[in-house]
Amino acid sequence: DQQVKQNSPSLSVQEGRISILNCDYTNSMFDYFLWYKKYPAEGPTFLISISSIKDKNEDGRFTVFLNKSAKHLSLHIVPSQPGDSAVYFCAASSLTGNQFYFGTGTSLTVIP
């Protein structure tokens, strides 16, 4: 059973606008959440993360929001750039565990 879900397989956004990628999880034991970016034929690269003790973390153009009560997190990219076009994976882990649980990914296309 998928414990981390990304319900939007794809998203298209105009350059300069905001991209919002969503992620839901089911396991309340998760206490750390990560976003990865993946280009074709390359491995995923870490983008940004958030601990469950926070509700927001910001790094430049990227902000992750966490709503624990709704078991929902989102990644905001502002402003979106063509180089942001990639597949984005949401992941969750327990700091006392060994595993990372990944969503199915959202393919973002930023249109120039």
Add this chain to the structure above:
Amino acid sequence: DVKVTQSSRYLVKRTGEKVFLECVQDMDHENMFWYRQDPGLGLRLIYFSYDVKMKEKGDIPEGYSVSREKKERFSLILESASTNQTSMYLCASSPPSGTEAFFGQGTRLTVV
């Protein structure tokens, strides 16, 4: 610069062959993982290891085995390759804290 290195970027193998995928990390991480990525299915965990000679099955271990004789090296073995094992294979490592997984560049395996 931290690194996870997979031995091949592209591989083509015949049905029934025994296939070895090698992964080496230079970060002295305890945890290592093998995932496969398929369109629409995201990253699915095949096996992981939290110590030398220790292994745990992930979500899709059937048809695969692993070996971890040294801390820095984690091998994925396809005992008898089949066409449904054509996929992108991704190796990752992480410290025990579960705060970030570092990925290799991926191996695109085609079984014909």
